[in-house]
Amino acid sequence: MLFTEEQCELAKSERAWLAKHDPVEFLRHSASDGVSEADPRALAHIGTAGIAEILTTDAGGSQADLAVLSSEHGRAASAVPVAEVALAGWVLELAGLADRLAEHVAGNYMTLTTAAYRERVTGPRIVGASAPFVSVPSADRIVGVITDDDVLYVVPDDGGVTVSPIGTIDLTRPWARAQFDVAVSAVESAPLPPGTAARYRDAAAVHRAFDSVGGAAQLLDRTVEYARQREQFGAVIGSFQAVKHHCASMAVFVAAAEATLAAAVDALAAGDAERRRPADAAIAYAAMASNSVAGLAQQVHGGIGFTWEHDLHLYLRRIKVNGNIDGTVRDRRRALVR
Incomplete structure (x- = not known):
């Protein structure tokens, strides 16, 4: 963004x-x-x-x-x-x-x-x-x-x-x-002015999506740092091609989600017709992208990422709830084609 x-x-x-x-x-x-x-x-x-x-x-x-x-x-x-x-x-x-x-x-x-x-x-x-x-x-x-x-x-x-x-x-x-x-x-x-209830719902959902993408960005940074330090088979795991691909995919997901949400924020002041589609599209993509980032972070971290003491599961749980509390990705995508 x-x-x-x-x-x-x-x-x-x-x-x-x-x-x-x-x-x-x-x-x-x-x-x-x-x-x-x-x-x-x-x-x-x-x-x-x-x-x-x-x-x-x-x-x-x-x-x-x-x-x-x-x-x-x-x-x-x-x-x-x-x-x-x-x-x-x-x-x-x-x-x-x-x-x-x-x-x-x-x-x-x-x-x-x-x-x-x-x-x-x-x-x-x-x-x-x-x-x-x-x-x-x-x-x-x-x-x-x-x-x-x-x-x-x-x-x-x-x-x-x-x-x-x-x-x-x-x-x-x-x-x-x-x-x-x-x-x-x-x-x-x-x-309240006409349409305030709908504007509030859309704005709250967009900001909740920003919350998820902020968490995804944190997971990206922590995963890259972990990949630079964790050694396996005599080399840091960040040197392995598969791990590089995972980290690159995470970075793309975060950047793309930020871009779509930026468009949604710009549209929040518009009328229902101009606001709803950018909001639904951005919220759906941000939920999918954030979930994907959390899953890839889990893979790169391996066993340590599954432990209660590690923070990763806290972000994963938060992202999951954010992505469902205002309607699922499927709900948002269906709204786009109505």
Whole structure:
């Protein structure tokens, strides 16, 4: 992906912060039941660094800027849903909820999700389930749900919403779903511009794909470094043609996925017809490419890559979940030919 000079500096700064506060190290030392929760230092960081408000008018950030951050957090296997937090700020501004936005950017984050297929507004009540989301315990006290008719409902945790964990193979992030049963009159609501629900879903999926490709880029770098050091039959394995081919294939997958996602990011501001096809194509390819990179990394690492102590399986699990939580590769490809 071709970044501007400012975006390169943003990536460099965020990578340095994540290296200093390693999410994987935090996971291994603090995870309960094997699943990580967001480091409180990281949650504070996205507030103080302005990431929560990056897409607001005053901040002047773009989806491409957020893509840089999504990629870096994927590269570090961070438990912070950085894109979702930033997109929540964007939606709160669109809804005109200035007080909620001020609370959000101050660190009292709102969890934002879209309505799952069972969600419906039945007369004066909202009843149903949300789409899956990455849980942040300090944010799950306030849940915002965007319905398909482009209305934002803000529901406090004591007002008819129950957030329940979802078991996945992803050990780097806790996933959850919200169940709603609340009177419309008891919650705050605001109309959104037409098409906001669809735009949010596409943007969240594109940034999740960037997360996967960031993880794939990390696996590429680690695999190349391992191939330079690991010796077999009296030579480093990186000198073997088959290993060279695997590493080259990984590099091509990462570069191509970044290029397709760059086109999708550029299209996020467009209308449904102009946005949907680039998004579906990029998300499908990025999921396939990231999975392929993880598989090749496993092959080059050999037996060590299968151990619990090695980080490779954490990235593999994360990439697998990213590629299925918003629909499978097959789903995206089918959408392209409709």
